[in-house]
Amino acid sequence: xxxxxxxxxxxxxxxxxxxxxxxxxxxxxxxxxxxxxxxxxxxxxxxxxxxxxxxxxxxxxxxxxxxxxxxxxxxxxxxxxxxxxxxxxxxxxxxxxxxxxxxxxxxxxxxxxxxxxxxxxxxxxxxxxxxxxxxxxxxxxxxxxxxxxxxxxxxxxxxxxxxxxxxxxxxxxxxxxxxxxxxxxxxxxxxxxxxxxxxxxxxxxxxxxxxxxxxxxxxxxxxxxxxxxxxxxxxxxxxxxxxxxxxxxxxxxxxxxxxxxxxxxxxxxxxxxxxxxxxxxxxxxxxxxxxxxxxxxxxxxxxxxxxxxxxxxxxxxxxxxxxxxxxxxxxxxxxxxxxxxxxxxxxxxxx
Amino acid sequence: xxxxxxxxxxxxxxxxxxxxxxxxxxxxxxxxxxxxxxxxxxxxxxxxxxxxxxxxxxxxxxxxxxxxxxxxxxxxxxxxxxxxxxxxxxxxxxxxxxxxxxxxxxxxxxxxxxxxxxxxxxxxxxxxxxxxxxxxxxxxxxxxxxxxxxxxxxxxxxxxxxxxxxxxxxxxxxxxxxxxxxxxxxxxxxxxxxxxxxxxxxxxxxxxxxxxxxxxxxxxxxxxxxxxxxxxxxxxxxxxxxxxxxxxxxxxxxxxxxxxxxxxxxxxxxxxxxxxxxxxxxxxxxxxxxxxxxxxxxxxxxxxxxxxxxxxxxxxxxxxxxxxxxxxxxxxxxxxxxxxxxxxxxxxxxxxxxxxxxxxxxxxxxxxxxxxxxxxxxxxxxxxxxxxxxxxxxxxxxxxxxxxxxxxxxxxxxxxxxxxxxxxxxxxxxxxxxxxxxxxxxxxxxxxxxxxxxxxxxxxxxxxxxxxxxxxxxxxxxxxxxxxxxxxxxxxxxxxxxxxxxxxxxxxxxxxxxxxxxxxxxxxxxxxxxxxxxxxxxxxxxxxxxxxxxxxxxxxxxxxxxxxxxxxxxxxxxxxxxxxxxxxxxxxxxxxxxxxxxxxxxxxxxxxxxx
Numbered sequence: 001x002x003x004x005x006x007x008x009x010x011x012x013x014x015x016x017x018x019x020x021x022x023x024x025x026x027x028x029x030x031x032x033x034x035x036x037x038x039x040x041x042x043x044x045x046x047x048x049x050x051x052x053x054x055x056x057x058x059x060x061x062x063x064x065x066x067x068x069x070x071x072x073x074x075x076x077x078x079x080x081x082x083x084x085x086x087x088x089x090x091x092x093x094x095x096x097x098x099x100x101x102x103x104x105x106x107x108x109x110x111x112x113x114x115x116x117x118x119x120x121x122x123x124x125x126x127x128x129x130x131x132x133x134x135x136x137x138x139x140x141x142x143x144x145x146x147x148x149x150x151x152x153x154x155x156x157x158x159x160x161x162x163x164x165x166x167x168x169x170x171x172x173x174x175x176x177x178x179x180x181x182x183x184x185x186x187x188x189x190x191x192x193x194x195x196x197x198x199x200x201x202x203x204x205x206x207x208x209x210x211x212x213x214x215x216x217x218x219x220x221x222x223x224x225x226x227x228x229x230x231x232x233x234x235x236x237x238x239x240x241x242x243x244x245x246x247x248x249x250x251x252x253x254x255x256x257x258x259x260x261x262x263x264x265x266x267x268x269x270x271x272x273x274x275x276x277x278x279x280x281x282x283x284x285x286x287x288x289x290x291x292x293x294x295x296x297x298x299x300x301x302x303x304x305x306x307x308x309x310x311x312x313x314x315x316x317x318x319x320x321x322x323x324x325x326x327x328x329x330x331x332x333x334x335x336x337x338x339x340x341x342x343x344x345x346x347x348x349x350x351x
Numbered sequence: 352x353x354x355x356x357x358x359x360x361x362x363x364x365x366x367x368x369x370x371x372x373x374x375x376x377x378x379x380x381x382x383x384x385x386x387x388x389x390x391x392x393x394x395x396x397x398x399x400x401x402x403x404x405x406x407x408x409x410x411x412x413x414x415x416x417x418x419x420x421x422x423x424x425x426x427x428x429x430x431x432x433x434x435x436x437x438x439x440x441x442x443x444x445x446x447x448x449x450x451x452x453x454x455x456x457x458x459x460x461x462x463x464x465x466x467x468x469x470x471x472x473x474x475x476x477x478x479x480x481x482x483x484x485x486x487x488x489x490x491x492x493x494x495x496x497x498x499x500x501x502x503x504x505x506x507x508x509x510x511x512x513x514x515x516x517x518x519x520x521x522x523x524x525x526x527x528x529x530x531x532x533x534x535x536x537x538x539x540x541x542x543x544x545x546x547x548x549x550x551x552x553x554x555x556x557x558x559x560x561x562x563x564x565x566x567x568x569x570x571x572x573x574x575x576x577x578x579x580x581x582x583x584x585x586x587x588x589x590x591x592x593x594x595x596x597x598x599x600x601x602x603x604x605x606x607x608x609x610x611x612x613x614x615x616x617x618x619x620x621x622x623x624x625x626x627x628x629x630x631x632x633x634x635x636x637x638x639x640x641x642x643x644x645x646x647x648x649x650x651x652x653x654x655x656x657x658x659x660x661x662x663x664x665x666x667x668x669x670x671x672x673x674x675x676x677x678x679x680x681x682x683x684x685x686x687x688x689x690x691x692x693x694x695x696x697x698x699x700x701x702x703x704x705x706x707x708x709x710x711x712x713x714x715x716x717x718x719x720x721x722x723x724x725x726x727x728x729x730x731x732x733x734x735x736x737x738x739x740x741x742x743x744x745x746x747x748x749x750x751x752x753x754x755x756x757x758x759x760x761x762x763x764x765x766x767x768x769x770x771x772x773x774x775x776x777x778x779x780x781x782x783x784x785x786x787x788x789x790x791x792x793x794x795x796x797x798x799x800x801x802x803x804x805x806x807x808x809x810x811x812x813x814x815x816x817x818x819x820x821x822x823x824x825x826x827x828x829x830x831x832x833x834x835x836x837x838x839x840x841x842x843x844x845x846x847x848x849x850x851x852x853x854x855x856x857x858x859x860x861x862x863x864x865x866x867x868x869x870x871x872x873x874x875x876x877x878x879x880x881x882x883x884x885x886x887x888x889x890x891x892x893x894x895x896x897x898x899x900x901x902x903x904x905x906x907x908x909x910x911x912x913x914x915x916x917x918x919x920x921x922x923x924x925x926x927x928x929x930x931x932x933x934x935x936x937x938x939x940x941x942x943x944x945x946x947x948x949x950x951x952x953x954x955x956x957x958x959x960x961x962x
Contacts (some may be wrong), residue, residue, distance in 0.1 A: 094642060125635065328583040
């Protein structure tokens with residue numbers, strides 16, 4: 001039952017962030033997912049990222065669709081407002097919420113069924129509109145809640161627990177994102193919190209939609225021999241050539257930038273992403289190079305992880321709409337209604 | 352054929368004209384010019400555009416009905432046919448009343464087979480005229496329309512100065528176009544004056560019945576209502592016949608919602624106090640509305656039947672999780688794609704029970720553009736008060752045709768009903784907050800908005816939840832919530848627009864209707880009264896129904912439910928939801944796609960009572 005809560009009594013004094021909150025303040029209800037589920041690791045990384053960023057819990061809106069991944073928003077940041085919506089529709093609701101109130105931090109949690117099958121169109125259009133949100137796909141190549149059907153991200157040749165190997169081409173959200181004009185694309189592995197936490201933090205700072213495809217193995221239905229979304233496969237085939245750190249605005253950022261030619265990407269809010277390890281010929285601003293790089297590795301059976309593409313110059317939905325910097329939901333209705341004399345005057349056109 | 356052998360009784364301000372055109376040839380502006388001129392002369396008038404789902408080349412008709420008493424529902428008795436489409440000559444000529452007239456383009460001879468002895472043919476060499484007077488090919492086609500309008504001005508006694516003034520206003524920024532239009536108008540006018548006895552036995556005479564009225568379509572009026580209600584965020588997907596709702600909302604927002612902001616540098620920039628999102632489909636459109644409404648903005652979508660079908664899933668989510676949403680459904684002919692440019696009232700049950708599981712929604716039924724304006728505002732109040740989707744069921748006839756309605760008014764003291772929303776200050780004084788607890792007298796519980804204090808944070812879920820908002824699979828906890836939703840829906844009856852009930856001494860028959868049937872049913876009621884059949888009248892304007900709906904049915908020996916769908920959906924809804932006996936209500940149905948006319952109602956009532 002997701003409504004079971006963890007005891008809040010700390011076993012040892014816990015560190016506090018800038019808001020004076022401990023990591024426990026960013027946790028949620030106890031997970032009801034299977035023991036060892038990759039999604040729980042993603043949940044833990046989210047808890048850490050927000051705690052480290054000192055994001056006020058109430059300023060976070062967490063949204064999801066339907067599926068195992070979409071259950072997880074109850075498991076983190078209990079002080080955040082949450083919306084567990086309908087299968088595949090999270091992006092549409094996040095778009096509307098962001099349209100009404102641009103002042104919150106939006107985090108959408110989705111899965112490969114939710115985002116790459118039933119909600120593919122919505123995800124694609126949220127990317128195109130550059131809705132300012134963190135969009136996490138907890139990608140395990142399988143439908144867990146309905147017991148193991150292959151999803152649209154299953155690789156060719158990937159074997160389900162029962163039945164034949166997959167023969168239909170998979171959808172890669174990163175490659176898709178590149179073609180849709182996404183402004184922030186990252187891939188990570190749920191088993192690698194060290195990599196995922198800085199990516200999540202950079203995603204929160206990003207001015208636009210930050211898509212993070214997290215390979216998150218399903219221990220029950222897709223962690224066997226022949227699966228390309230298993231812990232073992234990922235440990236053997238992950239290529240972490242693109243390693244990025246996130247340095248928040250609040251810290252002394254200048255001191256931390258090495259002068260060794262490391263790439264530094266300033267984020268919209270003044271924080272930076274520092275690419276610590278990047279191949280010589282890799283440019284996270286160059287769409288076609290990124291695409292080529294992923295393809296080259298994919299051909300070798302490798303999965304490239306890291307913050308793969310960033311573009312801070314794109315306009316968000318609100319910037320394109322030229323709206324005020326505060327939420328549209330804050331404008332008193334009295335200021336929105338033109339009043340009786342305007343109505344009288346405008347009706348001259350209807351004579 | 353001479354005029355004097357035919358007898359059309361002389362009438363003033365009581366006739367109808369049908370104009371048969373080819374779509375995409377520019378006839379619409381000429382036709383509406385005539386209608387607008389008659390309106391400006393103070394005379395009650397209607398214009399019904401019966402157009403195809405096509406951009407160019409198919410038959411299209413426009414009907415103008417003039418009636419001093421205000422009976423301006425669609426007439427089926429055409430005194431004059433303006434036959435401008437040779438492809439439909441035969442059916443168009445057959446449509447004219449005995450003793451009526453046909454105006455046609457005599458640049459080409461009319462097939463002798465088409466002749467009717469009881470009808471007067473008025474040949475105007477429109478094409479020849481325009482070829483002689485205009486050079487550009489496109490202009491020659493367009494001006495033909497204005498030329499026949501000129502002939503009609505003469506034949507119907509329309510005030511020439513009023514028409515000239517309208518042209519001047521329309522082409523205020525293009526003197527050349529104004530001149531060519533005026534010239535074409537004059538060509539047609541002069542020809543009619545010289546060759547026919549003008550005016551015809553039926554004509555227009557100035558009145559003052561429409562001096563305080565406006566000419567507006569329902570989609571524009573609905574958009575105005577949304578503007579005045581304070582909507583800021585919309586999600587929508589283009590669909591006939593609803594597209595103009597959002598087009599107009601956008602246009603109005605650009606005019607009234609662009610706010611000048613002076614920056615620190617003294618520079619003035621403009622900000623938009625609105626955000627209109629053209630969605631990828633109707634599912635996204637309603638999703639955007641839910642997200643925005645959850646966040647406390649007033650938000651709406653406009654669509655038609657196919658869009659409602661797609662929105663069903665999220666409408667159920669909104670119902671169960673109690674999120675406000677305003678949906679404007681401009682109904683068209685279904686099922687499936689149906690006839691996109693034809694009207695119907697066939698989404699009543701779809702909207703009343705949209706989505707799987709036990710769901711019930713609040714509906715409003717405007718009868719004309721003025722009510723589209725008023726009810727749009729009401730819908731936002733209802734949606735926020737009852738925290739649930741609210742539908743306004745307009746239709747193509749209301750939405751896309753220009754109607755003469757009383758001038759719209761606005762009360763500057765209007766206080767919107769934002770419903771029960773808990774602020775941070777209130778949260779501070781509360782021990783704890785639970786989303787679905789502590790219902791008020793109308794079974795509404797308070798909500799918080801995202802961004803409010805942690806104490807007010809909760810997790811919305813479309814899955815089973817208890818009164819605290821927690822996940823549940825326990826029968827009693829689940830039922831407790833859905834039972835309250837049913838009570839809440841019932842409580843909304845007192846707040847939806849009340850039915851309009853008009854009684855007459857000695858009436859034994861009750862006429863029940865809704866929406867755009869209004870004028871036709873009222874006209875039928877007057878005609879029936881003259882024939883000795885006295886009827887009471889009830890037009891329902893909202894769902895859930897108040898008690899008077901059932902009482903009306905039960906207090907009449909014969910009730911007729913007049914509506915524009917095949918299955919008698921309003922009748923079913925009344926019987927199902929009020930318990931009024933279904934067998935005491937006979938259906939009168941018109942669902943071919945054209946607006947209802949009084950004759951359909953009169954014939955059906957008469958036949959039923961005689962049979």
